[in-house]
Amino acid sequence: MNWGFENRLSKLILEDGHCFYLAMDHGYFQGPTHGIERPGVAFEPLEEFVDAVFVPRGTLKNAIKSNTKTPIILRVSGGNSIVGKDLANEEVSVSIDEILRLNVAAVGYSVYIGSEYEHQTLMGLNKLVDQCAPYGIPVMAVTAVGREMDQKKEARFLAMASRVCAEAGADVIKTYFCDDFEKVVNGCPVPVVIAGGPKVDSELEVLEFVYTGMQQGAIGVNLGRNIWQNACPRGVARALQAVIHENATPKEAFELFKDMKNAK
Ligand code: R5P
Secondary structure, rough: HHHHHHHHHHHOOOOOOOOOEEEEEEHHOOOOOOOOOOOOHHHHOOOOHHHEEEOOOOHHHHOOOOOOOOOOOOOOOEOOOOOOOOOOOOOOOHHHHHHHHHOEEEEEEEEOOOOHHHHHHHHHHHHHHHHHHHOOOOOEEEOOOOOOHHHHOOOHHHHHHHHHHHOOOEEEEEEEEEHHHHHHHHHHOOOEEEOOHHHOHHHHHHHHHHHHHHHHOOOOOEOOHHHOOOOOHHHHHHHHHHHOOOOOOOOHHHHHHHHHHHHH
Protein backbone atom coordinates (compact mmCIF):
# COMPACT_ATOMS: atom_id res chain seq x y z
CA MET A 1 0.00 0.00 0.00
CA ASN A 2 1.15 3.55 -0.60
CA TRP A 3 -0.39 6.96 -0.07
CA GLY A 4 -1.39 7.39 -3.71
CA PHE A 5 -3.14 4.03 -3.74
CA GLU A 6 -4.95 4.75 -0.47
CA ASN A 7 -5.93 8.21 -1.70
CA ARG A 8 -7.40 6.88 -4.95
CA LEU A 9 -9.21 4.06 -3.18
CA SER A 10 -10.71 6.46 -0.63
CA LYS A 11 -12.39 8.30 -3.52
CA LEU A 12 -13.78 5.06 -4.88
CA ILE A 13 -14.94 3.43 -1.66
CA LEU A 14 -16.51 6.04 0.60
CA GLU A 15 -16.24 6.20 4.39
CA ASP A 16 -19.32 4.00 4.82
CA GLY A 17 -17.44 1.31 2.90
CA HIS A 18 -19.86 1.52 -0.03
CA CYS A 19 -19.69 2.66 -3.64
CA PHE A 20 -21.86 3.58 -6.61
CA TYR A 21 -20.15 3.41 -10.00
CA LEU A 22 -21.91 4.44 -13.18
CA ALA A 23 -20.95 2.19 -16.11
CA MET A 24 -20.72 3.97 -19.46
CA ASP A 25 -18.07 1.82 -21.10
CA HIS A 26 -20.32 -0.05 -23.54
CA GLY A 27 -19.24 1.92 -26.64
CA TYR A 28 -15.81 0.29 -26.65
CA PHE A 29 -17.25 -2.93 -28.08
CA GLN A 30 -20.82 -2.15 -29.15
CA GLY A 31 -20.73 1.39 -30.53
CA PRO A 32 -23.41 4.02 -29.86
CA THR A 33 -25.51 2.14 -27.32
CA HIS A 34 -29.06 3.41 -26.71
CA GLY A 35 -29.01 5.85 -23.82
CA ILE A 36 -25.34 6.79 -24.18
CA GLU A 37 -25.19 7.81 -27.83
CA ARG A 38 -23.94 11.10 -26.40
CA PRO A 39 -22.28 10.00 -23.17
CA GLY A 40 -21.54 13.50 -21.93
CA VAL A 41 -25.21 14.46 -22.17
CA ALA A 42 -26.22 11.26 -20.37
CA PHE A 43 -23.58 11.69 -17.68
CA GLU A 44 -24.07 15.27 -16.55
CA PRO A 45 -27.53 14.89 -14.93
CA LEU A 46 -26.36 11.74 -13.12
CA GLU A 47 -23.03 13.03 -11.89
CA GLU A 48 -24.32 14.31 -8.55
CA PHE A 49 -25.52 10.85 -7.48
CA VAL A 50 -22.57 8.62 -8.34
CA ASP A 51 -19.16 8.06 -6.77
CA ALA A 52 -17.27 7.26 -9.98
CA VAL A 53 -17.84 6.70 -13.69
CA PHE A 54 -16.47 3.74 -15.67
CA VAL A 55 -15.51 4.83 -19.20
CA PRO A 56 -13.18 3.99 -22.08
CA ARG A 57 -10.64 6.65 -23.00
CA GLY A 58 -12.59 7.90 -26.04
CA THR A 59 -15.59 8.76 -23.89
CA LEU A 60 -13.34 10.26 -21.25
CA LYS A 61 -11.44 12.54 -23.62
CA ASN A 62 -14.40 13.59 -25.74
CA ALA A 63 -17.40 13.63 -23.43
CA ILE A 64 -16.32 14.13 -19.83
CA LYS A 65 -15.29 17.63 -18.80
CA SER A 66 -11.70 17.76 -17.58
CA ASN A 67 -12.78 19.75 -14.52
CA THR A 68 -15.12 16.96 -13.34
CA LYS A 69 -15.02 16.20 -9.64
CA THR A 70 -16.12 12.61 -10.29
CA PRO A 71 -13.36 9.99 -10.03
CA ILE A 72 -12.73 8.10 -13.26
CA ILE A 73 -12.39 4.34 -13.60
CA LEU A 74 -10.79 3.85 -16.99
CA ARG A 75 -11.70 0.80 -19.09
CA VAL A 76 -8.31 -0.55 -20.20
CA SER A 77 -9.24 -3.78 -21.98
CA GLY A 78 -10.53 -4.12 -25.52
CA GLY A 79 -9.63 -5.22 -29.01
CA ASN A 80 -12.92 -6.57 -30.33
CA SER A 81 -16.48 -5.60 -31.21
CA ILE A 82 -19.90 -7.25 -31.18
CA VAL A 83 -19.56 -8.07 -34.88
CA GLY A 84 -16.05 -9.50 -34.51
CA LYS A 85 -15.14 -13.17 -34.13
CA ASP A 86 -15.01 -13.46 -30.37
CA LEU A 87 -15.72 -10.75 -27.80
CA ALA A 88 -13.45 -12.49 -25.33
CA ASN A 89 -10.34 -11.91 -27.44
CA GLU A 90 -9.30 -8.85 -25.45
CA GLU A 91 -5.98 -7.48 -24.29
CA VAL A 92 -4.76 -4.55 -22.24
CA SER A 93 -5.62 -1.66 -24.54
CA VAL A 94 -4.15 1.38 -22.78
CA SER A 95 -0.50 1.97 -21.84
CA ILE A 96 0.56 2.83 -18.32
CA ASP A 97 1.81 6.21 -19.61
CA GLU A 98 -1.68 7.03 -20.88
CA ILE A 99 -3.28 5.79 -17.65
CA LEU A 100 -1.05 8.18 -15.70
CA ARG A 101 -1.58 11.04 -18.15
CA LEU A 102 -5.35 10.74 -17.78
CA ASN A 103 -5.02 11.01 -13.99
CA VAL A 104 -7.62 8.32 -13.33
CA ALA A 105 -8.64 6.94 -9.96
CA ALA A 106 -8.55 3.30 -11.09
CA VAL A 107 -8.62 1.04 -14.11
CA GLY A 108 -11.09 -1.69 -15.08
CA TYR A 109 -10.20 -4.79 -17.06
CA SER A 110 -12.25 -7.81 -18.22
CA VAL A 111 -11.19 -11.40 -17.64
CA TYR A 112 -12.97 -14.07 -19.70
CA ILE A 113 -12.74 -17.07 -17.42
CA GLY A 114 -13.98 -20.27 -19.02
CA SER A 115 -13.48 -18.93 -22.56
CA GLU A 116 -10.84 -19.71 -25.18
CA TYR A 117 -9.14 -16.48 -24.07
CA GLU A 118 -9.00 -17.26 -20.36
CA HIS A 119 -5.18 -17.55 -20.27
CA GLN A 120 -4.62 -14.45 -22.41
CA THR A 121 -6.98 -12.26 -20.40
CA LEU A 122 -5.82 -13.59 -17.04
CA MET A 123 -2.16 -12.99 -17.89
CA GLY A 124 -3.21 -9.53 -19.06
CA LEU A 125 -4.67 -8.88 -15.61
CA ASN A 126 -1.47 -10.04 -13.93
CA LYS A 127 0.60 -7.72 -16.15
CA LEU A 128 -1.77 -4.81 -15.63
CA VAL A 129 -1.49 -5.22 -11.86
CA ASP A 130 2.32 -5.25 -12.21
CA GLN A 131 2.18 -2.03 -14.24
CA CYS A 132 -0.29 -0.20 -12.00
CA ALA A 133 1.04 -1.23 -8.58
CA PRO A 134 4.21 0.94 -8.66
CA TYR A 135 2.04 4.00 -9.30
CA GLY A 136 -0.62 3.17 -6.74
CA ILE A 137 -3.44 2.70 -9.26
CA PRO A 138 -6.17 0.30 -8.14
CA VAL A 139 -7.32 -2.36 -10.60
CA MET A 140 -10.95 -3.49 -10.88
CA ALA A 141 -11.34 -6.90 -12.53
CA VAL A 142 -14.55 -7.51 -14.42
CA THR A 143 -15.40 -11.21 -14.26
CA ALA A 144 -17.75 -13.61 -15.96
CA VAL A 145 -18.40 -11.59 -19.05
CA GLY A 146 -18.91 -12.74 -22.61
CA ARG A 147 -21.77 -14.37 -24.48
CA GLU A 148 -20.99 -17.90 -23.35
CA MET A 149 -21.05 -16.81 -19.71
CA ASP A 150 -24.81 -16.27 -19.70
CA GLN A 151 -25.32 -19.87 -18.60
CA LYS A 152 -22.71 -19.61 -15.85
CA LYS A 153 -24.11 -16.87 -13.66
CA GLU A 154 -24.38 -19.05 -10.60
CA ALA A 155 -22.56 -18.76 -7.28
CA ARG A 156 -20.09 -21.60 -7.70
CA PHE A 157 -18.80 -20.28 -11.01
CA LEU A 158 -18.83 -16.61 -10.01
CA ALA A 159 -17.04 -17.38 -6.73
CA MET A 160 -14.32 -19.23 -8.63
CA ALA A 161 -13.96 -16.47 -11.25
CA SER A 162 -13.86 -13.72 -8.61
CA ARG A 163 -11.29 -15.53 -6.47
CA VAL A 164 -9.07 -16.23 -9.49
CA CYS A 165 -9.06 -12.51 -10.35
CA ALA A 166 -8.35 -11.54 -6.75
CA GLU A 167 -5.41 -13.95 -6.66
CA ALA A 168 -4.05 -12.29 -9.81
CA GLY A 169 -3.89 -9.08 -7.80
CA ALA A 170 -7.12 -7.24 -8.59
CA ASP A 171 -8.09 -4.76 -5.86
CA VAL A 172 -11.85 -4.84 -6.52
CA ILE A 173 -13.97 -7.42 -8.34
CA LYS A 174 -17.01 -6.61 -10.42
CA THR A 175 -19.28 -9.58 -10.95
CA TYR A 176 -22.93 -10.50 -11.34
CA PHE A 177 -25.50 -10.87 -8.61
CA CYS A 178 -26.79 -14.44 -8.28
CA ASP A 179 -28.58 -16.74 -5.83
CA ASP A 180 -26.34 -17.47 -2.81
CA PHE A 181 -24.32 -14.36 -3.62
CA GLU A 182 -22.73 -14.48 -0.15
CA LYS A 183 -20.71 -17.48 -1.39
CA VAL A 184 -19.12 -15.22 -4.00
CA VAL A 185 -18.31 -12.50 -1.46
CA ASN A 186 -17.16 -14.87 1.28
CA GLY A 187 -14.70 -16.61 -1.05
CA CYS A 188 -13.17 -13.37 -2.27
CA PRO A 189 -10.47 -11.57 -0.27
CA VAL A 190 -11.11 -8.18 -1.92
CA PRO A 191 -14.30 -6.09 -2.16
CA VAL A 192 -16.97 -7.15 -4.65
CA VAL A 193 -19.25 -4.82 -6.62
CA ILE A 194 -22.36 -5.94 -8.44
CA ALA A 195 -22.44 -5.60 -12.24
CA GLY A 196 -25.64 -4.68 -14.01
CA GLY A 197 -26.63 -7.08 -16.71
CA PRO A 198 -29.50 -6.58 -19.16
CA LYS A 199 -32.17 -4.04 -18.36
CA VAL A 200 -34.74 -5.58 -16.00
CA ASP A 201 -38.49 -4.99 -16.16
CA SER A 202 -38.98 -2.65 -13.23
CA GLU A 203 -37.06 -0.16 -11.15
CA LEU A 204 -38.07 -2.06 -8.00
CA GLU A 205 -36.37 -5.18 -9.36
CA VAL A 206 -33.07 -3.29 -9.74
CA LEU A 207 -33.35 -1.83 -6.26
CA GLU A 208 -34.13 -5.26 -4.84
CA PHE A 209 -31.16 -7.06 -6.37
CA VAL A 210 -28.82 -4.27 -5.32
CA TYR A 211 -30.23 -4.24 -1.78
CA THR A 212 -30.03 -8.03 -1.44
CA GLY A 213 -26.53 -8.14 -2.91
CA MET A 214 -25.36 -5.55 -0.42
CA GLN A 215 -27.03 -7.35 2.48
CA GLN A 216 -25.00 -10.36 1.35
CA GLY A 217 -21.70 -8.48 1.37
CA ALA A 218 -21.28 -6.54 -1.89
CA ILE A 219 -19.90 -3.04 -1.29
CA GLY A 220 -21.88 -1.44 -4.09
CA VAL A 221 -22.59 -1.48 -7.78
CA ASN A 222 -21.29 -0.74 -11.25
CA LEU A 223 -24.49 -0.22 -13.23
CA GLY A 224 -25.28 1.20 -16.63
CA ARG A 225 -28.31 0.24 -18.71
CA ASN A 226 -30.72 -0.03 -15.81
CA ILE A 227 -29.98 3.64 -15.12
CA TRP A 228 -29.47 5.47 -18.41
CA GLN A 229 -31.97 3.38 -20.41
CA ASN A 230 -34.71 4.17 -17.87
CA ALA A 231 -37.31 6.84 -18.69
CA CYS A 232 -36.13 8.70 -15.57
CA PRO A 233 -32.38 8.05 -15.18
CA ARG A 234 -32.01 10.61 -12.38
CA GLY A 235 -34.77 8.90 -10.41
CA VAL A 236 -33.07 5.49 -10.63
CA ALA A 237 -29.70 7.03 -9.75
CA ARG A 238 -31.14 8.84 -6.72
CA ALA A 239 -32.92 5.67 -5.55
CA LEU A 240 -29.76 3.59 -5.92
CA GLN A 241 -27.78 6.20 -4.00
CA ALA A 242 -30.30 5.85 -1.16
CA VAL A 243 -29.97 2.04 -1.07
CA ILE A 244 -26.17 2.16 -1.30
CA HIS A 245 -25.36 5.05 1.04
CA GLU A 246 -28.47 5.74 3.12
CA ASN A 247 -29.60 2.23 4.13
CA ALA A 248 -32.90 2.71 2.31
CA THR A 249 -35.00 -0.38 1.67
CA PRO A 250 -36.00 -1.04 -1.95
CA LYS A 251 -39.52 0.22 -1.19
CA GLU A 252 -38.27 3.43 0.43
CA ALA A 253 -35.90 4.02 -2.48
CA PHE A 254 -38.67 3.32 -4.98
CA GLU A 255 -40.68 6.16 -3.41
CA LEU A 256 -37.73 8.48 -4.11
CA PHE A 257 -37.71 7.27 -7.71
CA LYS A 258 -41.44 7.95 -8.06
CA ASP A 259 -41.13 11.42 -6.52
CA MET A 260 -38.42 12.35 -9.01
CA LYS A 261 -40.28 10.85 -11.93
CA ASN A 262 -43.48 12.69 -11.04
CA ALA A 263 -41.63 15.97 -10.52
CA LYS A 264 -40.17 15.83 -14.04
C1 R5P B 1 -19.07 -4.85 -18.43
O1 R5P B 1 -17.94 -5.06 -18.50
C2 R5P B 1 -19.79 -3.77 -19.12
O2 R5P B 1 -18.98 -3.16 -19.99
C3 R5P B 1 -20.46 -2.83 -18.14
O3 R5P B 1 -19.55 -2.03 -17.44
C4 R5P B 1 -21.29 -3.61 -17.14
O4 R5P B 1 -21.93 -4.67 -17.77
C5 R5P B 1 -22.29 -2.74 -16.41
O5 R5P B 1 -23.19 -2.18 -17.29
P1 R5P B 1 -24.69 -2.71 -17.40
O6 R5P B 1 -25.34 -2.37 -16.10
O7 R5P B 1 -25.28 -1.96 -18.55
O8 R5P B 1 -24.62 -4.18 -17.64
